[in-house]
Amino acid sequence: xxxxxxxxxxxxxxxxxxxxxxxxxxxxxxxxxxxxxxxxxxxxxxxxxxxxxxxxxxxxxxxxxxxxxxxxxxxxxxxxxxxxxxxxxxxxxxxxxxxxxxxxxxxxxxxxxxxxxxxxxxxxxxxxxxxxxxx
Amino acid sequence: xxxxxxxxxxxxxxxxxxxxxxxxxxxxxxxxxxxxxxxxxxxxxxxxxxxxxxxxxxxxxxxxxxxxxxxxxxxxxxxxxxxxxxxxxxxxxxxxxxxxxxxxxxxxxxxxxxxxxxxxxxxxxxxxxxxxxxxxxxxxxxxxxxxxxxxxxxxxxxxxxxxxxxxxxxxxxxxxxxxxxxxxxxxxxxxxxxxxxxxxxxxxxxxxxxxxxxxxxxxxxxxxxxxxxxxxxxxxxxxxxxxxxxxxxxxxxxxxxxxxxxxxxxxxxxxxxxxxxxxxxxxxxxxxxxxxxxxxxxxxxxxxxxxxxxxxxxxxxxxxxxxxxxxxxxxxxxxxxxxxxxxx
Numbered sequence: 238x239x240x241x242x243x244x245x246x247x248x249x250x251x252x253x254x255x256x257x258x259x260x261x262x263x264x265x266x267x268x269x270x271x272x273x274x275x276x277x278x279x280x281x282x283x284x285x286x287x288x289x290x291x292x293x294x295x296x297x298x299x300x301x302x303x304x305x306x307x308x309x310x311x312x313x314x315x316x317x318x319x320x321x322x323x324x325x326x327x328x329x330x331x332x333x334x335x336x337x338x339x340x341x342x343x344x345x346x347x348x349x350x351x352x353x354x355x356x357x358x359x360x361x362x363x364x365x366x367x368x369x370x371x372x
Numbered sequence: 373x374x375x376x377x378x379x380x381x382x383x384x385x386x387x388x389x390x391x392x393x394x395x396x397x398x399x400x401x402x403x404x405x406x407x408x409x410x411x412x413x414x415x416x417x418x419x420x421x422x423x424x425x426x427x428x429x430x431x432x433x434x435x436x437x438x439x440x441x442x443x444x445x446x447x448x449x450x451x452x453x454x455x456x457x458x459x460x461x462x463x464x465x466x467x468x469x470x471x472x473x474x475x476x477x478x479x480x481x482x483x484x485x486x487x488x489x490x491x492x493x494x495x496x497x498x499x500x501x502x503x504x505x506x507x508x509x510x511x512x513x514x515x516x517x518x519x520x521x522x523x524x525x526x527x528x529x530x531x532x533x534x535x536x537x538x539x540x541x542x543x544x545x546x547x548x549x550x551x552x553x554x555x556x557x558x559x560x561x562x563x564x565x566x567x568x569x570x571x572x573x574x575x576x577x578x579x580x581x582x583x584x585x586x587x588x589x590x591x592x593x594x595x596x597x598x599x600x601x602x603x604x605x606x607x608x609x610x611x612x613x614x615x616x617x618x619x620x621x622x623x624x625x626x627x628x629x630x631x632x633x634x635x636x637x638x639x640x641x642x643x644x645x646x647x648x649x650x651x652x653x654x655x656x657x658x659x660x661x662x663x664x665x666x667x668x669x670x671x672x673x674x675x676x677x678x679x680x681x682x683x684x685x686x687x688x689x690x691x692x693x694x695x696x697x698x699x700x701x702x703x704x705x706x707x708x709x710x711x712x713x714x715x716x
Contacts, residue, residue, distance in 0.1 A: 241396055242459070242484070263462050264462065266460065267455060267458060267461055267462050268455070268460060269460060270458050270459045270460045271460050272454075272460060272461045272484045273460070273462045274466060275462055275463070275464045275466070275467060276466055276467065277464075277466070277467035277468075277470065279470075283473070284473040287473055287474070288473075288480075290384060290385055291384070291388055291480055291481055292388070292481065293388040293389055293391065293392045320385060321385045322385065
């Protein structure tokens with residue numbers, strides 16, 4: 238019996254130690270029937286890219302509350318691309334000033350979710366994005 | 373097949389994608405397994421099982437580091453349970469394996485059980501075969517945190533480690549059958565905690581009570597016909613108990629030595645071949661069961677299954693009768709007979 242589950246990497250890059258939000262999202266995605274690989278804290282971009290590759294994920298969700306998103310994002314996207322994972326969709330959740338969002342989207346980030354975002358929106362957007370991925 | 377060629381030439385993205393095919397039981401996945409099968413049989417498959425909270429993931433992490441120190445290529449399949457209600461899962465075993473990142477000769481793959489009972493996913497055996505064929509010499513398989521019934525690992529691994537930890541239950545727990553029976557090596561992890569010595573004593577007394585006996589490998593505990601069973605003699609292997617503190621890397625070298633001793637024992641005693649046979653027999657049986665059911669359902673007319681299900685729900689037919697009627701329909705021309713009766 239074939240089953241296709243959406244696999245999502247939830248990663249906490251950098252030195253930011255707040256993981257409650259990431260865990261809330263991880264549980265919401267699980268409740269939506271997805272398989273979530275949670276990396277734990279203090280991940281380097283290299284660790285995140287390696288995990289995304291080995292787990293062949295459809296989506297990478299970065300949880301960043303430290304303000305380091307403009308530094309971390311290009312590096313992570315670059316590594317994903319270098320590894321050949323060009324069809325993985327990357328989302329960011331956390332503390333991101335509105336002014337930074339357009340530039341992040343230009344870089345290739347699919348969606349940015351601040352503190353008020355609903356998990357329903359995140360689930361919906363991930364489903365849409367993953368549906369577009371070539372199998 | 374291009375994907376297989378890429379995997380064999382060391383392309384890690386191709387490997388990851390192939391694992392996904394195998395996990396989803398796609399046509400490409402089945403083809404790849406067929407092509408890769410002749411290349412399997414070189415890896416040492418080591419299963420790690422035990423109750424939640426005993427430190428399996430940390431132990432896997434340390435064992436992998438040890439093997440990497442000896443320049444062996446290591447693959448890890450870590451299984452976590454899927455929610456029975458939503459079908460989703462949080463796979464968190466990687467959290468304990470950060471020391472292994474950046475090493476291109478370690479490959480970690482998290483798997484959800486997807487409803488399978490027994491501690492493994494249905495496709496874990498296939499995933500492990502891909503790792504074996506791709507040249508990973510050590511494959512560590514971490515099962516779902518098991519209680520006493522999740523013993524599927526014994527049919528997949530050559531060497532099974534059962535991990536205990538002090539203070540997780542009274543000593544009587546140690547005496548319960550099932551999970552202890554499948555151990556080739558017992559590990560008392562978190563051995564720096566109070567009660568470690570009591571845990572070890574309790575385990576030792578259970579081992580002393582058990583006589584060395586022949587294991588008959590049966591599929592899911594159901595009896596199979598005589599010629600389907602595979603017997604393995606275990607005389608000569610005394611199950612060691614190894615204390616470890618995985619988070620500190622203590623006891624790991626000694627544990628690896630025990631694993632090595634078991635590996636040598638399997639080969640010297642002829643049990644390696646017998647276990648391989650038992651493994652493969654078990655896998656054949658599992659795949660056959662799954663495919664038979666698939667084909668059966670595919671051959672039923674639209675809605676027929678639900679018709680019978682309705683009758684069972686209304687208590688007009690027992691489940692046993694419904695099953696017989698469905699098989700009659702599919703295999704013995706029952707449908708045609710009913711049609712001709714109606715026509716008269």
